[in-house]
Amino acid sequence: xxxxxxxxxxxxxxxxxxxxxTLTSGGKLKPEQAIxxxxxxxxxxxxxxxxxxxDGFTTIDVIMAKATKVLLFDLLDSLTVSKVLVNGKPETFxxxxxxxxxxxxxxxxxxxxxxxxxxxGKPHVARRPPWDDGFIWTRDSTxxxxxxxxxxxxxxxxxxxxxxxPSDEPDEGADLIITVPKDLVVAGPGLLKKVSKQGETAxxxxxxxxxxxxxxxxxxxxxxxxxxxxxxxxxxxxxPVQFYVLKEHAAKAQHHLDIFIKTIKEQExxxxxYPWAKEKIGIVETPHLGMExxxxxxxxxxxRYSKVGGEDxxxxxxxxxxxxxxxxxxxxxxxxxxxxxxxxCTYGDxxxxxxxxxxxxxxxxxxxxxxxxxxxxxxxxxxDIDEESAYNGDIYGKGAFFMHTLRYVMGDSTFFPTLKxxxxxxxxxxxxxxxxxxxxxxxxxxxxxxxxxLFDLFIYSTNKLEVHVKAQRGDKYQVQLLNIDMxxxxxxxxxxxxxxxxxDKKGITIISKTMPVIDPDTYYLKKxxxx
Numbered sequence: 001x002x003x004x005x006x007x008x009x010x011x012x013x014x015x016x017x018x019x020x021x022t023l024t025s026g027g028k029l030k031p032e033q034a035i036x037x038x039x040x041x042x043x044x045x046x047x048x049x050x051x052x053x054x055d056g057f058t059t060i061d062v063i064m065a066k067a068t069k070v071l072l073f074d075l076l077d078s079l080t081v082s083k084v085l086v087n088g089k090p091e092t093f094x095x096x097x098x099x100x101x102x103x104x105x106x107x108x109x110x111x112x113x114x115x116x117x118x119x120x121g122k123p124h125v126a127r128r129p130p131w132d133d134g135f136i137w138t139r140d141s142t143x144x145x146x147x148x149x150x151x152x153x154x155x156x157x158x159x160x161x162x163x164x165x166p167s168d169e170p171d172e173g174a175d176l177i178i179t180v181p182k183d184l185v186v187a188g189p190g191l192l193k194k195v196s197k198q199g200e201t202a203x204x205x206x207x208x209x210x211x212x213x214x215x216x217x218x219x220x221x222x223x224x225x226x227x228x229x230x231x232x233x234x235x236x237x238x239x240p241v242q243f244y245v246l247k248e249h250a251a252k253a254q255h256h257l258d259i260f261i262k263t264i265k266e267q268e269x270x271x272x273x274y275p276w277a278k279e280k281i282g283i284v285e286t287p288h289l290g291m292e293x294x295x296x297x298x299x300x301x302x303x304r305y306s307k308v309g310g311e312d313x314x315x316x317x318x319x320x321x322x323x324x325x326x327x328x329x330x331x332x333x334x335x336x337x338x339x340x341x342x343x344x345c346t347y348g349d350x351x352x353x354x355x356x357x358x359x360x361x362x363x364x365x366x367x368x369x370x371x372x373x374x375x376x377x378x379x380x381x382x383x384d385i386d387e388e389s390a391y392n393g394d395i396y397g398k399g400a401f402f403m404h405t406l407r408y409v410m411g412d413s414t415f416f417p418t419l420k421x422x423x424x425x426x427x428x429x430x431x432x433x434x435x436x437x438x439x440x441x442x443x444x445x446x447x448x449x450x451x452x453x454l455f456d457l458f459i460y461s462t463n464k465l466e467v468h469v470k471a472q473r474g475d476k477y478q479v480q481l482l483n484i485d486m487x488x489x490x491x492x493x494x495x496x497x498x499x500x501x502x503x504d505k506k507g508i509t510i511i512s513k514t515m516p517v518i519d520p521d522t523y524y525l526k527k528x529x530x531x
Contacts (some may be wrong), residue, residue, distance in 0.1 A: 023076070023124070023132075023133060023153065023154040023158075023388075024153055024154065024155075024386040024387045024388035024389070025152075025153060025154060025155030025157075025164050025165075025166070025215070025335070025386060025387045026155070026164070026165055026166055026334070026335040026385065026386045026387050026390075027165075027335075027384060027385065027386035027389075028384040029165050029167060029384070030072055032068070032070050032071065032072035033072050033163050033165065033168075035064055035065040035066050035068060036062050036063075036064060036065070036071070036072075036163055036168070037062060037063040037064075037065070037168060037171075038060060038061070038062050038162070038163050038168050038169070038170045038171075039061045039062060039063060039112075039170055039171050039172045040060075040061040040170050040171075040172040040173060040174065040175075041058060041059070041060055041061075041156075041160065041162065041170050041174040041175070041214075041217060042058065042059040042061075042174070042175045042177070043056075043058045043160050043174065043175070043176050043177070043178075043217065044056045044057055044058070044059075044176075044177040044178075045057075045159075045177070045178055045179070046179040046201070047147070047178060047179065047180050047221065049137055049145035049147055049180070049181065049184075049221070050145075051122075052122055052123075052125070052135070052137050053120065053121060053122050053123075054079075054120055054121070054123055054159060055119075055120030055121075056118075056119075056120065056179075057116055057117060057118045057119070058116070058117050058119075058160040058161050058162075059114060059115065059116045059117075060073065060114070060115045060116075060117070060161065060162065060163075061112070061113075061114050061170075061172070062112070062113050062114075062115065063111065063112055063113075064108060064109075064110050064111060064112075064113055065110060066110045067107050067108060067109050067110050068104075068107065068108050069103060069104050069106075069107050069108065070101065070102065070103060070104075071086065071101075071102040071104070071108070071113075071115060072099060072100070072101055072102070073099070073100045073102075073115070073117070073157075073161040073162060073163065074098060074099060074100075074155065074156075074157035074161065074162055074163065074164035075095070075098065075099070075100055075117070075119070075157050075160070075161040075162070076098050076123070076124055076154070076157055076158055076159075077095060077096060077097065077098050077099075078121065078122065078123060078124050079119050079120065079121040079122075079123065079159075080119060080120060080121045081093065081095045081100060081117060081118070081119040081161075082118050082119060082120075083117075083118040084100065084102055084115070084116070084117050084118070085115070085116040085118075086102065086104055086108065086113060086114070086115050086116075087108075087113055087114055088114070088116075089105075091103065091104050091105065092105075098157065100117065100161055102115070115161075117161045119161070123135045123158065123159045124154075124158055124159075125137065126150055126288070129148070129150045129287075129288035129289075130150045130288045130289055130290065130291050130298075132150075132153075133150045133151050133152065133153050133154035133158055134149070134150065134154070134158065135147060135148075135149055135158075135159070136148040136149070136150070136286075136287050136288055138287045140222060140223055140246050140248060140287075141248060142223065142247075142248055144183065144184070144222065144223035145181065145183075145184060145221070145222070145223075146221070146222040146223070146246075146287055147220065147221050147222070148220045148221075148286040148287055148288060148298065149218040149219065149220070150288060150291050150298075151214075151215040151218055152215045152291065152292075152387070153215075153387045153388060153391070154215075155214055155215050155387075156214030156215055156217050156218075157214075159218075160217070162214050162217075163214075164214060166213065166331065166332060166333060166334060166335055166433070167333045167334065167433060169211040169212060169213055169214070169331065169431070169433075170211060170212060170214075170217075171211050171431055172209065172211075173190065173207065173208040173209040173210055173211065173212060174189065174190075174207070174208055174212055174217045175205065175206070175207045176188045176189070176204075176205070176206040176207075176217070176219055177203060177204075177205045177206075178203065178204050178206070178219050178221070179201050179202070179203040179204075180201065180202060180203075180204070180221045181200060181201060181202075182197055182199075182200055182201055182202045183223065184202070184221045184222060184223065184224075185202075185204070185221065185222065185223070185224040185225075185226075185244065186202075186204035186206070186219050186220070186221045187219060187220045187221070187222075187224060187244040187282070187284040187296055188204065188206030188218075188219040188220075188296060189206060189208045189212060189216060189217065189218075189279075189293065189294050189295050189296055190206055190207045190208025190209070190210070190279050190280075190295055191206070191207055191208070191279050191280065192204065192205070192206055193205045193206065193207050204219075206219065208276075208279060208294070208295065209278070209279075210275075210276055210278075210279070210294070210430065211430050211431050212294050212328075213294070213327075213328065213331055216292075216293045216294040216328065218293060220244070220284045220286055220296075220298065222244075222246055222285070223246055223247050223248075224244040224245060224246060224247070224284070224285070225244075225245060225246075225247045225250050226242055226243070226244055226245075227242075227243045227245055227250065227253035227254065227257065228240055228241060228242050228243070229241040229257050229261065231261065231264065231281060233268065233273045233274050233277050234265075234268040234269070234272070234273050234274075235273040235277070237273070237277040237278075239274060239276075239277050239279075239280060239281055240280050240281070241257060241260065241261065241264070241280070241281045241282075242280050242281070242282045242283075243256065243257055243260075243282075243283050243284075243285075244282070244283070244284040244285065244296075245284075245285045246285050249285065249303070252303050255312070256303060256314075259305065259312050259313065259314055259317070260283065260314075260317060260321075262311075263314075263317065263318045263321055263352070264281060264321070266351070266352055266355050266356075267318075267321065267322055267324075267325065267348060269355070270348065270351050270416070270419065270420060271322075271325040271326075271348065271419070271420060271423045271424075272325075272420050272423060272424040273424075274324065275324055275325060275328065275329035275429075275430075276294065276295045276324065276328075279295050280295055280296075281295070282295050282296040282297065283296070283297045283298075283299045283317065283321075284296050284297070284298055284299065285299055285300065286298040286299060286300040287300060288300050289301060289316065290316045290317070290320050291320060292320040292321075292322075292323030292324070292327055292328065294324065294328045295324075297317070297320045297321055297323075297324075298320070299316070299317055299320070301314060301316045301317065308352060308353060308356050308357055309356030309357050311356070313352070313356075315349060318348075318349055318352055319345060319346065319348075319349050322345040322348040322349065323341065323345055325345075325348075325423050326340065326341050326342075326344045326345040326348070326423070327341035327342075327345065329423060329429050329430065330344075330422070330423050330428055330429055330434050331433050331434065332433065332434055332435065333433035333434065333435055334383055334384065334385060334435065335385045335386060335387045335389075335390040335391075336380055336381060336382055336383050336384070336385035336390050336436075337380060337434070337435050337436045338387070338390045338391060338395050339379045339380065339395040339399035339402075339436075339459065340399075340434060340436065340439065341395075342395045342396045342399060343379070343395055343396060343398070343399015343400050343402065343403065344399065344400070344403055344419075346396045346397065346399065346400035347399070347400040347403035347404065349400070350362055350365050350366065350400060350404070353365050363521050363522070366400075366401055366404045366522060366523075367521070367522045369397045369400070369401060370401060370522055370525060372397055373393075373394050373397055373398045373401070373525070374392065374393055374394055375394060375398065375462045375525075376392070376394075376462065377392055377394075377462065378459065378460050378461050378462055379392075379394055379395055379398060379399055379402075379458075379459045379460075380436055380459050380460055398458075398525075399459075401525065402458045402459060403419075404523065405454070405458065405523055405524055405525075406443060406451070406454070408489065408523035408524075409447070409451070409454065409488060409489060410443070410446070410447050414446055414447060417446075418442070418443055418446040418447075421442070421446070422439065422442050422443075425442070428442070436455070436459065439455075440452050440455050449486075450486070453484050453485055453486045454484070454486065454488075457483070457484055458525065463483060464524075464525045464526050464527040465481065465483070465484060465488075465524045465525065465526040465527070466481065466482035466483045466526070466527045466529060467479065467480070467481060467482070467490070467503070467518050467519075467526055467527070467528050467529065468480050468481075468482050468507070468529045468531070469515070469516065469518065469528060469529070469530045469531070470530075470531040471515075471530075471531065472509075474511075475511055475512060475513050476509050476510070476511055477509070477510045477511075477512060477515070477516050478507050478508075478509055479492065479501075479503060479507055479508055479509075479510055479516065479518065480503060480504070480505055480506065480507025480508070481503050481504055481505055481507075482505065482529070485505070486504070487502050487503065487504040488502070488503055488504070488524075489501070489502055489503075490502075490503045490518065490519055490524070491518075491519055491520060491521060491523070492510060492516050492517065492518055492519075493516060493517035493520050494510050494511065494512035494514075494516045494517075495512050495513055495514060498517075498520060515530070
């Protein structure tokens with residue numbers, strides 16, 4: 001859940017990058033965790049910004065598929081675990097190599113179980129957030145403590161024991177009960193259920209009942225004030241928009257919300273209703289650049305805007321908010337399918353340009369972005385992949401470009417309803433996680449033809465579409481595809497007139513006094529072979 005469009009695309013791309021392999025999330029699912037279905041997390045912690053410590057417990061409610069005497073949870077071993085209870089009874093455990101291994105005295109039967117881990121200490125500190133993960137301990141310009149967490153690549157194990165794998169989200173959500181010095185305000189996921197103050201501390205209870213990826217289960221704390229707006233979703237539901245902004249920047253909040261509301265409406269147009277309409281639409285000011293966190297996106301771009309359609313636009317905020325659909329509502333069950341989060345979300349950034357500057361600006365965006373791809377490894381490199389191995393910059397730009405190609409191949413009247421259809425289909429949303437194969441099947445069915453060769457070429461390989469153009473006598477040119485076994489529409493400009501043709505390996509003949517221009521608007525990543 002890290003991190004695009006406007007600050008610069010390359011800056012956004014780098015925000016998922018972690019510094020150490022040992023901190024990465026996912027990979028091959030451990031057998032002890034494969035039999036475990038996490039239902040709910042309760043995280044109750046006292047936070048001391050002066051000492052940079054956390055102290056408390058996490059309770060994990062699970063359903064075990066079969067009986068076991070071993071339970072396994074991920075937790076970075078920079079902390080100290082003092083006690084573990086299973087269904088209220090203390091059990092022995094080992095805590096090393098970023099794992100808590102619990103050995104129950106009696107076999108734990110299949111079915112429901114509750115595991116409580118009591119722990120504390122100094123959590124891992126981010127060295128260069130959000131480019132790496134950890135806690136951020138700092139102060140705002142008025143001297144107030146200000147803390148944040150980034151955890152997409154590392155996962156929730158950064159600070160709470162969990163099953164750190166994208167294939168299992170807590171179906172019944174999470175509760176965060178966070179105690180901080182009384183002058184701080186805690187921003188978290190879901191709804192704020194209660195604030196209680198006692199002496200020099202304040203405790204904030206945040207609760208989400210939606211499934212949530214574990215890297216979104218986190219909190220921020222600072223000298224915040226809440227600037228709110230009512231919002232009516234595209235489906236008519238009333239949802240509060242809340243901006244947890246530093247008090248020193250409160251005067252900037254209303255204009256920022258003007259920009260944000262425009263982003264919300266545009267995303268809903270293409271992707272359907274905001275996914276968490278029973279809770280809130282939230283953003284929180286952070287000391288790092290930004291990150292997607294379900295119902296409370298981190299924002300740290302310091303109110304610096306670009307212009308789209310002559311009006312202020314915040315590309316970073318737009319991108320991170322797009323993850324509410326792509327990454328949070330639609331979640332890949334394996335990091336190997338990471339491009340579904342980042343590529344389609346980045347395509348959504350291009351749709352904002354299309355919406356407010358028109359088709360030519362949208363085309364120009366992709367013509368420029370096509371020049372920036374590394375194209376060293378495929379977007380999808382396999383299954384059982386950890387986050388760091390799966391991450392490469394092309395999952396953003398090249399992934400978005402592939403959606404641009406799909407739009408052209410399918411046509412607008414099919415593509416846009418299909419795009420919205422996928423992100424609103426219960427088979428691929430909320431509790432039901434998605435894969436690249438799901439995308440292939442869904443879009444192929446909508447298109448009425450097998451699109452797998454297109455995915456094989458652009459998603460599963462680093463190849464480009466090879467187009468062979470051979471000059472013949474009489475102002476004729478033979479044009480054919482070389483490396484894909486499916487007919488494709490291709491725009492060709494001949495003697496200044498552009499028409500759409502269907503190309504395949506057999507080829508067609510174009511009559512032109514000048515060399516034909518193949519795909520002038522750049523709908524394909526291609527290699528031209530000219531004779």
